[in-house]
Amino acid sequence: MKKITLLALLTLSILSCNNLKDNEFLISGEAKGIENGKKAFVEMQSELGTIIMDTAVVTDGKFELRGIAKNIDLGFVRIENSPINLPIIIEEGKIDIKIVKDSLHKSTLGGTPNNDMFQKFNNESRAISEKVAKYERDNGEIMQNAQVKKDTVTIKRLMSEYQKFQDEMNVYSKKFIVDNPDTYISVLLLENFLMRNYLSKEEVTKIYNKLDKTMQETNSGKRISAVIFKKNEVKIGEKAPNFSANSPEGKRISLKETLGKVTIIDFWASWCGPCRKENPNVVALYNEFHAQGLNIIGVSLDKDATKWKEAIAKDGLTWPQISNLKYWDEPIAKMYNVESIPATFILDAKGNIVAKDLRGDALRAKVVTLLGVK
Template sequence: MRRILAIATVIIVLASCNSKPEGYTLKATVTGELENGTQVYLKTTDSLNQLVDIDTTTVENGAFTFTGSQEKPMLYYVFVEENRGNIPFVLENGAIELKFQKDSMNYAKLKGTQQNELFMNFLTESRKLSERARSMQNDMRTAAQKQDSATVTSLREEYIEFQDEVKTFNVDFAKENPNALISVLIIGNLMMNKSVPNDEIKGMYEALTPEMKQSEPGEQLKEQLEKQKATDIGGIAPEFSAPTPNGELLALSDVKGKLTLIDFWAAWCRPCRAENPNIVSVYNKYHEKGLNVIGVSLDARAEDWTKAIENDGLAWNHISNLKRFQDPVAQLYNINAIPAAFLIDENGVIVAKDLRGPALEQKVAELLN
């Protein structure tokens, strides 16, 4: 009889170890003077990256709790009434513990579930890098106030090297933790900012665990990668049409030359405006040999768009739906950041992407001479 009871106990223990939690409990402890009844909000972001309210509770004796069920792990945020900032964490089924001080929410501590342990590992190192960044920026500001140009130049060079260090940290973390939701978000950010080559992005995505690929950010990343295939070098540039400054529809096929530059830009984009003189120079030099340019503006106001065209002397064709990154042409070309550009031949084949400065003229000269 004892043997049967022992076996039954082992079976129950094993079953409980293998079963997944059916819901989540987020228990938070706050230090600092927070009055009882202070509102706390649980939020996440929608498909347009806008914050949406999910749940609300109140602080009682320096603590609050959220409970519910979450099908897939997702990044959520805790906001405290009349407090600056928020606390990001991964909402997943299980017991999540959160501890923070009222006036330093940026240094909250998370534990209790696998995703939050991984997220905490990332945050710990990321916060150290943020501290270094703030220190370097303060030093640059002080040097600038003293008009110490040599120190400012030295610090700027140091800061550029530091940015490479930050990128390396993010890439390494994502590669070393393919089971972390934060890794999926890192890969998406690297892809959006074009910080690493597309082939490396694809490799990092493929290395993710099945669970992370099936997460909502993982599915979004897959969709972005599939969209990107349509605009890879060697592919056919998707056809489009949009209004000109005069309100007439203009199609890509209407302006195609021996070589055509599709330039995504905006009046508010400083790097775009800085690159415009170079494009003007290349256009003036090679237009008669077959180079055409079509500018796709991601502005929201027509007056800003047309004024920038005039001020920068952009004597080529222009189109815009005045919807910023929601522009259908930008979405067709999977544009998440500008400047961005595609160089296509007379057959519409993409022969180069995102060339700027001397590299643009070098490629145009190679293809037209």
């Protein structure tokens, strides 16, 4: 009888350890090869910066992190003084993660509905990711040398080849969203499509309207809604609102003083992959037509001045650059209702907006027409 009582008490003790409060999450982490004493953090990004939700110490390759999930959101598990920064979905329940120290992409997560689906997406898209990683390894140095030499032919070839992998991932991701309208990774993917201008607002709206209501009410869902249903856009045919901000050197520069026969307002950031990939095309365009009246003013949504300056130098952006270094709170971006980047506004000689969000050949054709170049 005593044995049964002890067994019952032990069972109750184990159950009580796993009981979670309302909206509470428990991350049970395994990180083999991480030395004892290293700290593990669970973090989230907010408009105010990084929020550390909990901290733990790795012991015998294991750790536990807890917190309150006020809403389903994206979080990260980070190990101090290491490149490990694993994305997870913060939500109520017990989340299991296994970190593979030397191959982070092989790490796994699960235990809650949205983390299970996140792992499903990772598993199914891994073949594409591995092709991308191999291509970057094989061609990274070639791209760097081409950028140094300003070899636009090689740069365009590499970008075109790389785009094929991106297109493959885009097709898979769009299908995943449509097939799984009730999971958070679908909302994150849709928000990414919107920010990169991969899908039009009409396409995003159609997909968004089919998302589960719970997903629409997440922070990512609300951000999508704010963009696709926003009002008072800066419209084609209107005078471009004037603005000013500091250059990397601290000089105040305004739109008015940079106007040319044709002016491009280019919203970008050092952390924006699609922006950086488009920069060689913009550089080539500027070099070809600046002497004939094309001006550009870059407005960065950076928040780190050093990274902003490094990107300007590395990409060879010789036209005026300004920023308030406020990330998505950049007041000029808000003035122009910019919710995704890259974003461009093309102005005529009078400062009127004649086109928006053109890139590549379409942008060049518009510039040629406005300049009257034959």
